Amino acid sequence: MISIYDKKVKYTRILKRNKLKLTPKRIAIIDYFVKSGKYATPFDVWIYLKKNFKKIGLPTVYRNLEKFEKIGILTKVEGEENRFYYGICKIKKKKHHHHITCSFCHKLLDFDICNFEDLKEEIEKKTGFSIKEHYLIVKGICKDCQKGGEI
Ligand SMILES: [Zn+2]
Numbered sequence: 001m002i003s004i005y006d007k008k009v010k011y012t013r014i015l016k017r018n019k020l021k022l023t024p025k026r027i028a029i030i031d032y033f034v035k036s037g038k039y040a041t042p043f044d045v046w047i048y049l050k051k052n053f054k055k056i057g058l059p060t061v062y063r064n065l066e067k068f069e070k071i072g073i074l075t076k077v078e079g080e081e082n083r084f085y086y087g088i089c090k091i092k093k094k095k096h097h098h099h100i101t102c103s104f105c106h107k108l109l110d111f112d113i114c115n116f117e118d119l120k121e122e123i124e125k126k127t128g129f130s131i132k133e134h135y136l137i138v139k140g141i142c143k144d145c146q147k148g149g150e151i
């Protein structure tokens with residue numbers, strides 16, 4: 001198991017390599033994602049950061065999350081209601097995978113099951129397209145929310 005500390009070291013190295021300054025805010029953002037292990041909207045991150053950085057604006061959070069995505073620390077995923085979520089993929093970046101989102105608590109998880117190859121041929125036959133990539137949005141109700149029962 002990689003510890004939270006090791007993960008933080010890894011991501012701060014990526015920041016340095018990409019010539020992004022290690023500001024307290026950026027460290028706090030990394031902290032947030034490493035510790036929670038969850039996907040979050042820019043708004044969620046903003047609420048969290050406001051506890052320690054009272055004057056931080058939402059645009060600053062957006063900008064930093066975009067930068068983090070560009071340098072490969074975070075992944076941006078479209079979730080419920082066209083909201084965008086950021087998070088650290090549990091599955092290695094290079095490995096093809098998809099995301100599933102809970103319609104109730106908006107939690108997002110990775111999974112590396114995909115049988116699109118079978119569908120691809122059929123779709124190509126029907127449309128005449130040569131398919132280059134695909135995205136999949138899978139929605140459902142997570143284990144925790146199913147236990148809650150009030151749906
Ligand atoms: Zn992922």
Ligand SMILES: [Zn+2]
Nearest residue numbers: 102105142145
């Ligand atoms: Zn849920």
Ligand SMILES: [Zn+2]
Nearest residue numbers: 096098114116
């Ligand atoms: Zn796939």
